[in-house]
Amino acid sequence: MTAIDEVRALLLTGTIGTGKTAVATEVGVLLEERRLPCAVIDLDWLNWVSVGDGFDGYDELLAANLAAIWPNFRAAGVRWFVLARALQDLGLLTLLREALPEPRLTVVQLTAPPEVVAERLRRRDSGETLAGHLQETVTMTASMEAAGIAAAADAVVRNDDRPVRAVALEVLDRIGWR
Numbered sequence: 001m002t003a004i005d006e007v008r009a010l011l012l013t014g015t016i017g018t019g020k021t022a023v024a025t026e027v028g029v030l031l032e033e034r035r036l037p038c039a040v041i042d043l044d045w046l047n048w049v050s051v052g053d054g055f056d057g058y059d060e061l062l063a064a065n066l067a068a069i070w071p072n073f074r075a076a077g078v079r080w081f082v083l084a085r086a087l088q089d090l091g092l093l094t095l096l097r098e099a100l101p102e103p104r105l106t107v108v109q110l111t112a113p114p115e116v117v118a119e120r121l122r123r124r125d126s127g128e129t130l131a132g133h134l135q136e137t138v139t140m141t142a143s144m145e146a147a148g149i150a151a152a153a154d155a156v157v158r159n160d161d162r163p164v165r166a167v168a169l170e171v172l173d174r175i176g177w178r
Contacts, residue, residue, distance in 0.1 A: 007074070009081040009103040010175065011096065013149065014110035015140040016133050017117035019159040019167065020084040023110060026168035027082045031177075039078045041066075043085035043096075063095035070100060080177075088143045090152055106175050109144075109153040110167075116160050 010027065012020045021042050028040035046069075047062035049055075062085075073081070081103070087093055097105050112120075114137075121133045150156050155174040159167045172178045 007079050007081075007103040008177065009083065009100050009105045010171075010177070011083045011085060011087075011093075011105055011107045012110055012171070013085060013087045013107060013144075013153070014112075014159070015086060015117065015144065016137045017120045018110040018112045019120070019164065020086070020110055022164050023159060023167050023171060024082045024084040026164045027171060030165075030168055030172060031080050031082070036080050037077045038080035038082060039073050040082045041069075041084070043083055059092045059095055062092070063099040066096065067099040074102070086140060086144075087147075087149050088140060089147045090149070093152060107153040107155075108171050108175060109150050109156045110159045111156060112159050114138075 012024050012027075014020050024040050024042065028038055031038040043062055043066065046065040047058045049058075049061065081100070083096075085092075085096075087107075093105075093107065117137055118134060121130060121137070125133050144150070155171070157167060157170050157174060169178075
């Protein structure tokens with residue numbers, strides 16, 4: 001099997017403000033430049049629903065939606081998948097791996113110093129959203145540490161003040177996609 005025939009999947013994870021979507025997009029650009037058939041999917045959109053109190057099946061909904069669209073991307077010729085999503089427990093990672101029947105899901109955790117995360121959030125958010133995200137990144141970091149997400153990741157990459165392209169190149173290097 002040649003590199004173009006292989007099916008590969010990368011999940012970029014990290015707290016709010018670590019640059020998951022930005023790095024995923026840049027990884028997609030780098031793959032496009034190499035003419036590799038790829039797709040970039042921010043998984044947050046696959047379970048953003050408002051269905052009333054009592055619903056707690058968000059992770060299952062995300063995994064079911066990913067499993068449902070997977071064959072469409074494959075039929076279109078996509079072989080390289082770049083996904084972005086914050087993992088706060090290993091249960092979601094298990095569900096995502098089950099949703100992708102073909103490739104091994106490679107996980108890279110992005111990290112950034114708290115002051116860098118806070119500055120990014122201040123540039124993009126305001127008001128109650130900013131306050132909520134600033135608090136959420138603290139609690140999310142703690143839950144990710146407690147769950148052992150970094151230990152479960154294939155690599156941990158610092159996304160601080162470097163250009164996003166440099167971070168994306170490091171991600172590709174660290175997982176052997178270069």
